[in-house]
Amino acid sequence: xxxxxxxxxxxxxxxxxxxxxxxxxxxxxxxxxxxxxxxxxxxxxxxxxxxxxxxxxxxxxxxxxxxxxxxxxxxxxxxxxxxxxxxxxxxxxxxxxxxxxxxxxxxxxxxxxxxxxxxxxxxxxxxxxxxxxxxxxxxxxxxxxxxxxxxxxxxxxxxxxxxxxxxxxxxxxxxxxxxxxxxxxxxxxxxxxxxxxxxxxxxxxxxxxxxxxxxxxxxxxxxxxxxxxxxxxxxxxxxxxxxxxxxxxxxxxxxxxxxxxxxxxxxxxxxxxxxxxxxxxxxxxxxxxxxxxxxxxxxxxxxxxxxxxxxxxxxxxxxxxxxxxxxxxxxxxxxxxxxxxxxxxxxxxxxxxxxxxxxxxxxxxxxxxxxxxxxxxxxxxxxxxxxxxxxxxxxxxxxxxxxxxxxxxxxxxxxxxxxxxxxxxxxxxx
Amino acid sequence: xxxxxxxxxxxxxxxxxxxxxxxxxxxxxxxxxxxxxxxxxxxxxxxxxxxxxxxxxxxxxxxxxxxxxxxxxxxxxxxxxxxxxxxxxxxxxxxxxxxxxxxxxxxxxxxxxxxxxxxxxxxxxxxxxxxxxxxxxxxxxxxxxxxxxxxxxxxxxxxxxxxxxxxxxxxxxxxxxxxxxxxxxxxxxxxxxxxxxxxxxxxxxxxxxxxxxxxxxxxxxxxxxxxxxxxxxxxxxxxxxxxxxxxxxxxxxxxxxxxxxxxxxxxxxxxxxxxxxxxxxxxxxxxxxxxxxxxxxxxxxxxxxxxxxxxxxxxxxxxxxxxxxxxxxxxxxxxxxxxxxxxxxxxxxxxxxxxxxxxxxxxxxxxxxxxxxxxxxxxxxxxxxxxxxxxxxxxxxxxxxxxxxxxxxxxxxxxxxxxxxxxxxxxxxx
Numbered sequence: 066x067x068x069x070x071x072x073x074x075x076x077x078x079x080x081x082x083x084x085x086x087x088x089x090x091x092x093x094x095x096x097x098x099x100x101x102x103x104x105x106x107x108x109x110x111x112x113x114x115x116x117x118x119x120x121x122x123x124x125x126x127x128x129x130x131x132x133x134x135x136x137x138x139x140x141x142x143x144x145x146x147x148x149x150x151x152x153x154x155x156x157x158x159x160x161x162x163x164x165x166x167x168x169x170x171x172x173x174x175x176x177x178x179x180x181x182x183x184x185x186x187x188x189x190x191x192x193x194x195x196x197x198x199x200x201x202x203x204x205x206x207x208x209x210x211x212x213x214x215x216x217x218x219x220x221x222x223x224x225x226x227x228x229x230x231x232x233x234x235x236x237x238x239x240x241x242x243x244x245x246x247x248x249x250x251x252x253x254x255x256x257x258x259x260x261x262x263x264x265x266x267x268x269x270x271x272x273x274x275x276x277x278x279x280x281x282x283x284x285x286x287x288x289x290x291x292x293x294x295x296x297x298x299x300x301x302x303x304x305x306x307x308x309x310x311x312x313x314x315x316x317x318x319x320x321x322x323x324x325x326x327x328x329x330x331x332x333x334x335x336x337x338x339x340x341x342x343x344x345x346x347x348x349x350x351x352x353x354x355x356x357x358x359x360x361x362x363x364x365x366x367x368x369x370x371x372x373x374x375x376x377x378x379x380x381x382x383x384x385x386x387x388x389x390x391x392x393x394x395x396x397x398x399x400x401x402x403x404x405x406x407x408x409x410x411x412x413x414x415x416x417x418x419x420x421x422x423x424x425x426x427x428x429x430x431x432x433x434x435x436x437x438x439x440x441x442x443x444x445x446x447x448x449x450x451x452x453x454x455x456x457x458x459x460x461x462x463x464x465x466x467x468x469x470x471x472x473x474x475x476x477x478x479x480x481x482x483x484x485x486x487x488x489x490x491x492x493x494x495x
Numbered sequence: 496x497x498x499x500x501x502x503x504x505x506x507x508x509x510x511x512x513x514x515x516x517x518x519x520x521x522x523x524x525x526x527x528x529x530x531x532x533x534x535x536x537x538x539x540x541x542x543x544x545x546x547x548x549x550x551x552x553x554x555x556x557x558x559x560x561x562x563x564x565x566x567x568x569x570x571x572x573x574x575x576x577x578x579x580x581x582x583x584x585x586x587x588x589x590x591x592x593x594x595x596x597x598x599x600x601x602x603x604x605x606x607x608x609x610x611x612x613x614x615x616x617x618x619x620x621x622x623x624x625x626x627x628x629x630x631x632x633x634x635x636x637x638x639x640x641x642x643x644x645x646x647x648x649x650x651x652x653x654x655x656x657x658x659x660x661x662x663x664x665x666x667x668x669x670x671x672x673x674x675x676x677x678x679x680x681x682x683x684x685x686x687x688x689x690x691x692x693x694x695x696x697x698x699x700x701x702x703x704x705x706x707x708x709x710x711x712x713x714x715x716x717x718x719x720x721x722x723x724x725x726x727x728x729x730x731x732x733x734x735x736x737x738x739x740x741x742x743x744x745x746x747x748x749x750x751x752x753x754x755x756x757x758x759x760x761x762x763x764x765x766x767x768x769x770x771x772x773x774x775x776x777x778x779x780x781x782x783x784x785x786x787x788x789x790x791x792x793x794x795x796x797x798x799x800x801x802x803x804x805x806x807x808x809x810x811x812x813x814x815x816x817x818x819x820x821x822x823x824x825x826x827x828x829x830x831x832x833x834x835x836x837x838x839x840x841x842x843x844x845x846x847x848x849x850x851x852x853x854x855x856x857x858x859x860x861x862x863x864x865x866x867x868x869x870x871x872x873x874x875x876x877x878x879x880x881x882x883x884x885x886x887x888x889x890x891x892x893x894x895x896x897x898x899x900x901x902x903x904x905x906x907x908x909x910x911x912x913x914x915x916x917x918x919x920x921x922x923x924x925x
Contacts, residue, residue, distance in 0.1 A: 097825045098644045202788050204642025212634025214528045215808035358805040365791035375788040378645035388818045395527045
């Protein structure tokens with residue numbers, strides 16, 4: 066058998082320990098599939114003594130992660146430190162500059178600095194691999210970069226954050242509030258102590274940014290990406306959506322529209338009996354529309370030690386086999402500056418929920434505003450009767466421009482009879 | 496840019512013409528993704544003059560497909576002739592013997608002769624690529640070979656024949672008989688004039704054979720694979736399944752069980768609200784269970800010109816990039832002779848439909864047989880009342896061994912009061 070493929074691993078948290086465990090568990094199988102053994106030579110992390118559930122005593126301990134990049138005896142470096150800058154960035158840059166291929170799961174870093182890293186990788190003839198950076202249990206990076214490489218991609222969208230999907234699923238199944246379910250998710254370890262990256266849509270936006278770059282051959286650019294989280298979704302929204310035949314999902318969507326790329330992360334209504342609607346709990350789903358392949362869809366676990374380690378080691382096996390695809394599917398020099406479209410220009414159907422005083426004339430005020438903004442309504446439903454007290458009014462629209470309905474809803478929010486901030490959510494029928 | 500990647504295409508039917516059209520449509524994009532232009536040098540088919548909707552006048556016409564294998568100026572040969580032996584087999588063998596990599600969509604040939612071809616490919620240092628051979632719109636070959644390469648695969652299963660899924664979906668939606676829907680599918684071009692490969696489960700079995708080889712590192716071996724088609728599914732079965740909350744799908748299933756591989760293609764009941772149940776019409780779905788990645792699922796179009804061409808060209812791009820993975824994920828010499836398990840040993844729940852005379856004592860006879868074969872029943876339902884005339888009895892079982900319930904049902908078929916061949920279908924809950 067050929068000589069070992071020698072790697073250094075930086076970062077031994079949940080994912081790092083999972084990678085070590087996987088390589089230890091399946092060493093012989095991986096050697097057969099990779100055509101050569103994969104050998105962990107050196108590891109680096111903050112605390113050497115921390116209990117990790119794996120035996121790392123036979124690997125060289127390296128105090129400073131970045132020093133791994135200076136070693137001549139490594140074929141690849143696996144970065145699992147995390148963070149959009151700092152040690153992770155320093156290690157990846159130094160490794161690539163020294164012509165050492167890297168494998169990373171670091172979505173924040175790729176979303177912010179992916180282009181710069183891809184340029185370095187090309188310049189120094191090294192590979193930048195990151196299957197684990199988006200939807201670990203779904204080989205979506207490989208699918209976009211290779212499996213669907215013969216297609217002009219029209220759209221990529223899906224459920225990219227398992228924490229949000231878990232919370233929304235729990236809210237629907239138990240009828241509890243966002244705050245209560247979040248608290249429980251934190252207790253169970255499904256949500257971080259500081260949950261903002263997940264619930265504000267930042268994590269999903271990082272991933273969408275990477276998928277958009279691969280799908281459309283554009284430079285990853287995080288700052289222009291519009292994102293809205295799930296913290297304002299109420300139990301009432303979920304109930305009304307259900308009554309209308311929908312579920313609420315945090316969707317990350319990137320589409321080509323009139324020569325521009327429109328990207329957004331926001332909670333949407335999807336049909337309850339659709340494939341997207343059936344993706345529940347911590348699962349992720351990614352849909353891809355290509356001009357020859359039509360629509361493809363993949364579902365799998367988005368995170369967790371096993372699925373993420375599986376994705377990291379798949380990249381390692383690819384490198385050991387000698388496979389070195391361009392980071393974003395084309396040479397970095399060919400990546401375009403995307404013309405970004407305004408999500409407000411998108412046409413679609415919408416759901417509006419208003420909390421109004423139950424008195425005559427309120428619906429007339431609301432529908433008059435819709436008329437003024439030329440929004441055609443599909444249905445207006447008042448839920449419950451309780452004179453002079455708050456009741457729910459639910460509106461669904463026919464196709465309309467997002468900017469128009471947004472303005473109309475802003476106007477409704479100013480009505481004296483509207484008692485709480487209205488909900489406005491897109492309905493995505495796919 | 497590097498020099499062209501030069502290919503010859505044998506077979507210019509629907510798929511072959513699609514590949515030509517795709518390469519003509521996306522030449523510049525593909526050159527960027529492959530790192531070099533892909534150039535069609537020569538083509539071969541039976542009839543030069545046939546209308547194909549694509550301009551092939553600038554390619555060299557080759558009369559005998561097999562002669563493509565003798566050319567020194569080709570980097571790869573694309574075989575789209577079809578058929579498990581004959582010209583397709585001769586071309587693939589000759590090409591590989593001459594060290595020329597091949598791309599094929601030929602599932603029948605791979606299911607029957609895949610091992611022999613993989614040995615040849617390894618011996619002559621050529622690649623054998625076949626993404627289009629199973630579920631064209633789903634990159635399942637790449638996913639098993641590369642994306643999930645870090646996993647011991649426990650099971651691979653799914654809906655692998657779009658024609659059957661279309662027929663079953665139509666039967667459910669319209670209430671019509673199998674024969675009526677098949678006839679319409681033939682008129683629409685969704686089913687062949689000789690539909691037996693599809694409806695008898697042969698096509699799905701070919702694909703399952705290939706996926707099993709990749710998933711489990713075993714030699715493809717078609718003849719031991721148990722298959723049962725959909726031609727005996729009645730409108731009544733579909734109605735009863737629906738009343739119980741299930742849909743009927745032709746499932747191809749390969750699982751590791753006690754060190755053996757159990758494979759079968761047969762119609763099964765799946766929960767109506769499950770992801771599998773939601774896969775309707777011509778779509779395919781493949782589920783994979785790995786020990787680290789957990790369960791992953793992909794859905795896409797199984798066939799058709801665009802999706803199949805997309806898969807063929809993805810393979811061509813891989814080869815042009817220099818990617819040459821082993822045909823079945825490991826060297827051919829490492830492929831094992833699988834110990835095949837008996838599907839009859841599988842434990843599961845079952846659905847039985849009996850057409851019986853409506854008279855006292857029939858249910859007693861039926862339930863006595865169940866007791867004798869130690870099958871525990873979940874429910875026994877008589878549908879309708881029509882004394883002395885045929886009515887339906889539907890039984891669902893608790894977990895039981897498939898061989899036991901099969902024997903019990905064979906016994907029931909012998910009862911005087913049972914008036915038609917009973918239906919026995921597995922319930923797959925996943």
